Amino acid sequence: MSLYYKKIREQLGHELIFMPSVAAIIKNKQGDILSRINGQ
Structure with a gap:
């Protein structure tokens, strides 16, 4: 758990x-899944 959420807890x-998030x-x-690893 991040320090931010520890303080809130x-x-x-x-x-x-509530922890909003997004996934896509x-x-x-061509239907290939494009990905990026570690922000590269």
Whole structure:
């Protein structure tokens, strides 16, 4: 757990924390999945 969420957890206790996120699969015209590893 990141330090950011640890600090929030200390303040909120067992209350639910919403953590918005996004995921996507990007394909080219041929249907190949395009990927990037470690921000490269």
